[in-house]
């Protein structure tokens with residue numbers, strides 16, 4: 001039985017349309033995320049991924065529906081939910097230690113300076129930045145700044161880590177290293193993560209579950225793909241896993257074709273409250289599948 005931490009319950013987002021009326025960016029989104037799960041969300045630009053993440057962060061509100069975290073409906077930002085954006089948003093006048101300590105002090109306002117610095121120093125070491133505590137953001141590379149962003153988020157021990165394409169602005173080598181560290185840290189700490197990515201391989205490496213969103217307007221969650229790769233996967237070797245190409249093909253096929261056709265041609269029996277959960281286990285094939293897709297088994301949540 002899943003220990004549910006996040007429950008997205010029928011949320012929609014609408015904006016006034018230029019020609020009058022309203023534009024519905026997405027509607028009737030339902031998703032449950034278990035404690036300790038690493039969820040990656042994939043979908044084309046404009047389908048509302050960032051809007052959903054902002055709603056989870058409490059920075060935006062849905063036009064309909066609700067988000068329940070740990071049994072309570074969220075109504076605004078909270079230190080229980082830390083956000084890591086693509087840009088690092090560090091305070092330029094503070095050192096690495098100062099930036100992380102600032103967040104720690106907001107979380108535990110009664111803690112002593114020594115306790116705050118000790119906690120911040122530990123988080124900085126966790127992301128491999130020991131020795132750089134005294135540097136200011138202008139003295140850091142993009143990868144180092146993003147590490148500080150991760151340290152700052154982790155240092156406050158959030159219930160949920162929300163990441164919006166956190167590695168997309170980095171060079172390939174740094175991105176790979178940070179993906180490995182993010183996965184290691186999140187596994188070691190049992191961190192629950194909700195992350196947006198455009199990078200299919202990043203999702204395959206990091207996620208326990210991959211949420212596929214259809215194109216907007218009126219975007220939906222088309223399905224939830226359970227990652228069949230073993231938990232102790234290694235980044236440089238995942239392409240040797242027998243399920244790797246089937247998974248990759250399935251995700252790319254969705255982005256290339258089904259994300260566009262889903263709205264007009266949803267699979268028979270599609271229920272937005274229970275998007276199909278797809279498992280690549282070589283089992284019996286079930287809809288919704290294009291003919292070229294690997295054998296999948298779809299089960300209701």
Ligand SMILES: Nc1ncnc2c1ncn2[C@@H]1O[C@H](COP(=O)(O)OP(=O)(O)OP(=O)(O)O)[C@@H](O)[C@H]1O
Pocket residue numbers: 015025043044045046047048049050051052
């Ligand atoms: N304040 C606003 N008023 C009107 N439309 C808006 C507003 N904010 C966002 N939108 C629209 O909502 C849609 C979803 O935006 P959002 O940034 O959530 O998409 P996304 O899937 O994260 O895209 P990307 O992958 O490009 O970051 C876009 O079409 C955007 O133009």
